[in-house]
Amino acid sequence: MSYTSLAFAAFTLGALIIYYLMPSRFRYLVLLAFSYAFYIITCGKYVIYILVTTCSTYIATRFMGGIYRRQKEYLAENKETLTRDEKKQYKEKSKSGARRIMVLTLLLNFGVLGVLKYADFTIANINMLRLTLFNSTGFLGFLNPVLPLGISFYTFQSMGYVIDVYFGRYEAEKNPFKLALYVSYFPQIIQGPISRFNELSKTLFAGAAFNSESFCIGLYRILWGLFKKLVVADRLAAYVDGAVNHYTEAGGTYLLLAVFFYSMQIYGDFSGGIDITIGVSKLFGVSVAENFDRxxxxxxxxxxxxxxxxxxxxxxxxxxxxxxxxxxxxxxxxxxxxxxxxxxxxxxxxxxxxxxxxxxxxxxxxxxxxxxxxxxxxxxxxxxxxxxxxxxxxxxxxxxxxxxxxxxxxxxxxxxxxxxxxxxxxxxSSGGVKMALVIIKKSLTDICPLTLENIELLGLDRQELTVGCIGILIMLIYSLRQRKGSIEEAILKLPIAARWGFTALACMAVVIFGSYGMGYNARDFIYLQF
Amino acid sequence: MKDRVIEILETMHPGVDYEVETGLIDDRILDSFDVVSLVGELMDEFDVQILAEHMTPENFNSAESIAQLIESLED
Incomplete structure (x- = not known):
């Protein structure tokens, strides 16, 4: 279920209705239920991986928390009798116990991530080495593992939490459901951001009361994210793909344009996705860390x-x-x-x-x-x-x-x-380092005049190109305006007619100029693969 | 505490009056390479855990502020 799909909008709406109908203290449970529903709908049985991460993180941090609590009590009880060296020795013993737990948890979780993400890469390299060194064609078979949704993001986030508890940055969360929500929170599971527990937990478990201003800011942020993703990123992607797929025939200036467009595409795609995450979170009264700063x-x-x-x-x-x-x-x-x-x-x-x-x-x-x-x-x-x-x-x-x-x-x-x-x-360059070097070299040396006909051949006709360029210009203006503070808040301060006019225009821009594929399915987010 | 901090600083980077200097970072007397070595020495000497978030100019601008940081970490 992509963040740009109608299914996701309906899913979020359902979550919002139940969230605000529930008493404040149970709202985090609604988010947890919807987060797991989202995960199961999106990747079914692979939910087991996120469960393993959640359980191991919870158990490890609770054990470490227990060690530090006992250390604190022991040192407080024996404050007068223990020498400095004895205290140091005791602390070192506690630390070493906690360190063992942390290392085991990191090994388990990064081990799972490593096998799923890098096993085939390792096998390919071993096969290559065997062929090069021993001329052996007895290749090892690939595992072709399925990469569960957001595994890099939730693993990094959870392991960051484990390390923080080890270093005593904050205490371990006692409530397993709250920890499970921190790991699986659905608006950020696809592509982050990688939130710190002490920051996200302030609002994630608070069950904030409905705030119309925050809600509107969230909606504007979502709209802006959709604009960047659907109007700019997905549109430019057609040209970027076309130019890169024909990099041997395309002239250098066309490749240079693709390099420029790709920067705009990936920014629109990734930061647009993050805007949606931050916007959806705001609807629930949750504050998620910013991931981009112009x-x-x-x-x-x-x-x-x-x-x-x-x-x-x-x-x-x-x-x-x-x-x-x-x-x-x-x-x-x-x-x-x-x-x-x-x-x-x-x-x-x-x-x-x-x-x-x-x-x-x-x-x-x-x-x-x-x-x-x-x-x-x-x-x-x-x-x-x-x-x-x-x-x-x-x-x-x-x-x-x-x-x-x-x-x-x-x-x-x-x-x-x-x-x-x-x-x-x-x-x-999906073709590897050599292909990347050829594209860079051609972009810098093979200068040729650009024609609209050739740009169209590579994927963008005159209208599409115009919309894409206007989209880039709007992103630039938005970034420049951001220096003066939040644009969403500024929109809210506009007179009501101007605000509604702006909102209607922005919605129309996304609906009319958004780049949709077959059956109105937008492209997947680029960072989804990470 | 402060005297020991000054001893460490003098070993690493002699020729500075650490009793009065209050701009070790701001005035670029210590660069990032020096600070990393200093943190290692401090953790070793005082048996404290200096974390990434403690690495601020305010904490490392003078021998006094370094000593204060260590005292706060020892508590």
Missing amino acids: PFFSKSVAEYWRRWHITLGTWFKDYIFYPITVSKRVLELSKKSREKIGEGFGKRLPIYLAMFTVWFATGLWHGAEWRYVVWGLLNFVILTFSTEAKPLYDRLNGLLKWEGSFAHRCFAVFRTFWIMSFLRVFDL
Whole structure:
């Protein structure tokens, strides 16, 4: 059941009616029932996977919570008699027990995700190695596992919670139904965001009273998400697919246009989906984390990654990057490297090692193919280069005397946009790294004039192209206006006639200009596959 | 506590008057590479868990603020 389908609208309406008819304290149970209904309708028996994650997360965190509670009680009871070393020893013993539980839970859940998502990728590589090294054609068979809906998102979210409880960021949730809802909450199960328990739980279990203002803001947000997805993303997809499928024949400028359109498409698709998630959540009075902050206005790749898929970036930063940089082993390695190789190298080692791991994992998270790994590692290379070349940039900017100027900001935004757009070609190129390199090379070197006839041949006729371009322009204007605050709230402040006029126009735009396939089925969200 | 913090800082990055300096991060006296090493040393020395959310300029701008952070984590 896609978020853009009429079935989803009817499903949400049903959930809303029952939700607001229930007494406040039971409302989270309605959300839980509908979340499981959504999951079962969408992927049937594969609900077992989310149940395993929920149960293991609940049991593990409750055990860890028990360990920390006993530790607190013991230390309080023996406050006067225990020496500092004895307290330290006791704490270490408790921590080690909790660590064992955490590690086992992570192994189980990431193990399941790993097998389902990466087993065939591993098998393909083993087969390739056997063929290359031993000329063996005795290939291992593929498992072809079915990937349950949203498994990457709910696994990351749940394991983040397990790690947070381990580090004592907050206490373990005692109510298993509340935890089950946190893991399975239906508006965000398809493509996130990856919410933190302490943030989402504030409103998810509160059973907020109906608030007409919040409800309207939610509806506007949904409408905006549908516009980005149906009017812009799905329309541009036709051209992007056409150009990429004919990349050997298409001229470079047509491929460059596809690279540009793909950036708009993926932004419209992913952020549009998140808008729908946030909007639907607002209907229930639930606040979900923002996942985008006008990323195409970033002035560097590092800034871009703080503004695109924010919750995934935060997840990697908090649970992989940071723990690696400050881990004892890495810091010992850093010390040794300082002594043996040099101060500069040793000092940088923890951060670059952690960055490498994060980008390798981010690449694999996006897909079980080498092109995604290459994409991740290219991000690592660019970020490392940017850090190391900063003194050079500063000198250059000093010479040009334009640091902070409008021209400099425009240049930085333009540069970042195109770097990220070209990196995205690896995501586009189903034929692998070689295909991505050919597309990038042709886009930059094979310059040719654009004609409407050829654009039509590749998937967009004059009208479709016009609607797509106007859609992009509206997204740009919306982003620029966002700097002044929430647009949805501003619409609510308009006089009633203007508000209704705007609403009617926006609805008509989505209905008339939305790109629908056979039987009015929109395309699946791109991030659904993750 | 503060004296020990200053000792660690001096070993890592000598030549700064840590008694009075209040802009270790804001004035870029310590870069991100230094902060990572410092956090490792602090966790080792004081047996505290410094988490990602504690990595703010306010917590690392002076020896005093670092000592305060450690004291709050020890409680």
